[in-house]
Amino acid sequence: MPKDNSIKSVLIIGSGPIIIGQACEFDYSGSQAARSLREEGIKVILINSNPATIMTDPMMADKVYLLPLTVESIEQILEENDIDSVLPTMGGQTALNLCKEADELGVWKKYNVRLIGVDVAAIDTAEDRDKFRQLMFKIGVKVAPSHVANSFLEGKEYAQEIGFPLVIRPSFTLGGTGGGFVHKKEELDEALQRGLKASPIHEVLVEKAVLGWKEYELELLRDQNDNVVIICTVENLDPMGIHTGDSITVAPAMTLSDKAFQDMRNQAMLMMRSLGNFAGGCNVQFALNPETEELIAVEINPRVSRSSALASKATGYPIAKIAAKLAIGYSLDELKNQITKTTSAYFEPALDYVIVKVPRWNFDKFKGSNDTLGLQMKSVGEVMAIGRSFTEAIQKACQSLENEAVGLGYYGKSMMKSEDLIEYIKVPKWDRIFRIKDALMQGVTVKTIVQATGIDRWFIYQIQEICRIEKEISHHSLENLPAELLKEAKKHGFSDEQIARILHSNTTEDEVYERRKSLGITRVYKMVDTCSAEFEAKTPYFYSSFEN
Amino acid sequence: MPNSNQPAILVLQDGHVFYGKAFGKIGTTTGEICFNTGMTGYQEVFTDPSYYGQVLIMNNVHVGNYGINAEDLESETVKIRGLIGRNLEDKYSRYKATDSMDNYLKANNIVGIEDIDTRALVAHIRTKGAMNCIISSDILDVDKLKAQLAEVPDMDGLELASVVSTDKEYELGDPSAPLKIAVLDFGVKKNILTCLAERGAHVRVHPAKTPLSRLKEFNPDGYFISNGPGDPAAMPYAVETLKEILEEKKPIFGICLGHQLLALANGIPTFKMHHGHRGLNHPVKNIISGRCEITTQNHGFGVLPEAVKHHDNIEVTHVNLNDESIEGIRLKDRPAFSVQYHPESTPGPFDSRYLFDEFIEMMKAN
Numbered sequence: 001m002p003k004d005n006s007i008k009s010v011l012i013i014g015s016g017p018i019i020i021g022q023a024c025e026f027d028y029s030g031s032q033a034a035r036s037l038r039e040e041g042i043k044v045i046l047i048n049s050n051p052a053t054i055m056t057d058p059m060m061a062d063k064v065y066l067l068p069l070t071v072e073s074i075e076q077i078l079e080e081n082d083i084d085s086v087l088p089t090m091g092g093q094t095a096l097n098l099c100k101e102a103d104e105l106g107v108w109k110k111y112n113v114r115l116i117g118v119d120v121a122a123i124d125t126a127e128d129r130d131k132f133r134q135l136m137f138k139i140g141v142k143v144a145p146s147h148v149a150n151s152f153l154e155g156k157e158y159a160q161e162i163g164f165p166l167v168i169r170p171s172f173t174l175g176g177t178g179g180g181f182v183h184k185k186e187e188l189d190e191a192l193q194r195g196l197k198a199s200p201i202h203e204v205l206v207e208k209a210v211l212g213w214k215e216y217e218l219e220l221l222r223d224q225n226d227n228v229v230i231i232c233t234v235e236n237l238d239p240m241g242i243h244t245g246d247s248i249t250v251a252p253a254m255t256l257s258d259k260a261f262q263d264m265r266n267q268a269m270l271m272m273r274s275l276g277n278f279a280g281g282c283n284v285q286f287a288l289n290p291e292t293e294e295l296i297a298v299e300i301n302p303r304v305s306r307s308s309a310l311a312s313k314a315t316g317y318p319i320a321k322i323a324a325k326l327a328i329g330y331s332l333d334e335l336k337n338q339i340t341k342t343t344s345a346y347f348e349p350a351l352d353y354v355i356v357k358v359p360r361w362n363f364d365k366f367k368g369s370n371d372t373l374g375l376q377m378k379s380v381g382e383v384m385a386i387g388r389s390f391t392e393a394i395q396k397a398c399q400s401l402e403n404e405a406v407g408l409g410y411y412g413k414s415m416m417k418s419e420d421l422i423e424y425i426k427v428p429k430w431d432r433i434f435r436i437k438d439a440l441m442q443g444v445t446v447k448t449i450v451q452a453t454g455i456d457r458w459f460i461y462q463i464q465e466i467c468r469i470e471k472e473i474s475h476h477s478l479e480n481l482p483a484e485l486l487k488e489a490k491k492h493g494f495s496d497e498q499i500a501r502i503l504h505s506n507t508t509e510d511e512v513y514e515r516r517k518s519l520g521i522t523r524v525y526k527m528v529d530t531c532s533a534e535f536e537a538k539t540p541y542f543y544s545s546f547e548n
Numbered sequence: 549m550p551n552s553n554q555p556a557i558l559v560l561q562d563g564h565v566f567y568g569k570a571f572g573k574i575g576t577t578t579g580e581i582c583f584n585t586g587m588t589g590y591q592e593v594f595t596d597p598s599y600y601g602q603v604l605i606m607n608n609v610h611v612g613n614y615g616i617n618a619e620d621l622e623s624e625t626v627k628i629r630g631l632i633g634r635n636l637e638d639k640y641s642r643y644k645a646t647d648s649m650d651n652y653l654k655a656n657n658i659v660g661i662e663d664i665d666t667r668a669l670v671a672h673i674r675t676k677g678a679m680n681c682i683i684s685s686d687i688l689d690v691d692k693l694k695a696q697l698a699e700v701p702d703m704d705g706l707e708l709a710s711v712v713s714t715d716k717e718y719e720l721g722d723p724s725a726p727l728k729i730a731v732l733d734f735g736v737k738k739n740i741l742t743c744l745a746e747r748g749a750h751v752r753v754h755p756a757k758t759p760l761s762r763l764k765e766f767n768p769d770g771y772f773i774s775n776g777p778g779d780p781a782a783m784p785y786a787v788e789t790l791k792e793i794l795e796e797k798k799p800i801f802g803i804c805l806g807h808q809l810l811a812l813a814n815g816i817p818t819f820k821m822h823h824g825h826r827g828l829n830h831p832v833k834n835i836i837s838g839r840c841e842i843t844t845q846n847h848g849f850g851v852l853p854e855a856v857k858h859h860d861n862i863e864v865t866h867v868n869l870n871d872e873s874i875e876g877i878r879l880k881d882r883p884a885f886s887v888q889y890h891p892e893s894t895p896g897p898f899d900s901r902y903l904f905d906e907f908i909e910m911m912k913a914n
Binding site: 225226227229233252253254255256257258259261262265266290291292293331332333342343344346347348349350351352353354388389390456457458461524526531532533534535536547548 | 566567568583585586587588589592607608609610613614619620634635637639640641642643644663664665666667668670671674827828829830831833838839840842869870871893894895896897898
């Protein structure tokens, strides 16, 4: 289906102030969408209350409104401009909620504006926990046993029915605000009250907790012809129970068999296709039982999300840009892959590298705050690293955190004893990954760590490999450090500074750099090209690595 | 990460040499080099008979992560001739797994090499095209390897289907099922047979060189022409059988090599591709329905597009959205159709499973 030429002027709703769970990702998607629509000759009018964004630069849209994100502002804009369509899928949950509110007040109808990309029914189904559950039941997709509660008493009753541990999930909130785990009865009252208060419609879902299950996210695109592609599969290193925004995540999925992945793909496509009128980007989350590989759908977001910004960078596939084109009527097979320029946009990116995202928290600035991670997102930013192995990528990510870490391989000496470390890592906190490494350095077994954290053992094996290399390096001085070992360390993401610190005896980063340069151990640069080098790429970006 | 640090060497036909570490069996292997961009399903790929004779590069940087098991097989043994990867893993994690990839390759006598800059290697093959190669972890003398590599026959003109075909006939599915399908096995993937049987068909699988007279004794309602390795142009026996089958005017469905054979039986030539299509993400458009499919592909030969387009009795049903190559055809005057890609997937998306339903419907209508 080609472009709908009746769309001449589009309103894009931004995501407002930067808060935890909703940051520059939506600035990125809004800017991409504005650009994508304007290159089709469509007039773009933009509203956002946050002036500290790229999208509100005067050159990004034909007209920019720096107004509060309210229905009044929307009316004012519609009054002053001849707008025929609104694209609400680029500004996160804030934009969707505003769009829904305006719809309920009949604003869109009054000004003869139509929603593109998504309709209100789809927004409702995805956000209303009860409607979502009913739809899943109808299409045969499993969800965790749960009940929707609109009052404190109702919530208590359902909690007794479902049993502990359970999860309280407020409806229509962002970044899991107000949500949380309830491990025992004594914690229930407070959690229920908080959840109900956080929900704009005073509604929570009381849900059975699937603790220890593995968590995955799929980023999808769907066009008006019902073509669906999976752009990226993201595996959470941390199991269910930690908000995705607070989880260390990895792409592509590392521990997923094809059977399990195809099951996930099929269910995600079924969910997306059953969501009603929808053209654009979508995010689906699943929990997977590691023993049986049984799946549970956690949620679906019919919009460009925080994860789709990551997925775009991780794969090279510009999700927001393409999603905007799909919203104005194009089908995927009519568009070109923006990286190769010659192949089709209807395809699924193949990666020949590993992406690791590590969140960045600022607990040191909020003394006394609860630093245990859970369903409510607490990180204020994140780093994304690319490597030719998981070990390289995670070390690069740790080096980029702008804390004292110079890699996962070195972050001070742990003062804790093994037994204390094992206890410590049972509770997810910001430094868990570093303490896991400390425990491995002290000889704690992979099995013990897996039992304590619920993290898939494959990742722990990989961290163990980092420990092995670190230990080997520590037996040497720079002069007698074997070239092969130095090269291996670089391939596993050790920074020069990190190696210098492991070598002790006042070795400096510069000395390590000079040594490896003299040995010819230098960086190579690889492309992020969407296609694992199968096709020549025209507008790629690069990452560095070390190769034989 | 292999458990040994034994060195290994990869030498390409054009003289390029890559150094890495041994994985799997210690030894030497040869074959035509190819790459697969899929990110899941390595065990299914290794056991896919269409890979017979190929040395496989896995573009995905970690392979072996979830071990191997007894379920994810497309045939009983490993069919690739060698394996090349960046990080081939012997440590794995999956409840259903029974062993590591390293042990599995050793048990199947497969020589592998890891710690290779696979991205540089794939870019090289993409530019220079498919060629033969040799991997060794027991001969580390490049000149010796080059000499041995020179002896390896070219894939162009090589008949391999009869090597991987079954020696004996066997049956699947419910013997009292209303539909009977005769399968000509040129290296059929297990899941193709499952897809046919689970749709309520009784299936009998026949060796590659079975004559029509024997196939007819099964009294089939339709014929299935399987996938398989090698050059279809080197299989005049199969083309002859297929020509006879066409005269039966019963439904015919061909996949991959079966698609190429259906083309050849109608006078359309095949050709050796520059470096083939192998992966789980190839975009195909069904031009009859307008719907698109993400497909699993594994082929180094194709049917000549010009010849298809000028043929009076053949209609193009599917095209590749990347390079516009022919992905599916059907005959105008009888119920026969075929696709270049793998609707049974394993590994890969389920987007194209409807083709099996169409085949079943075709037999019911006939």
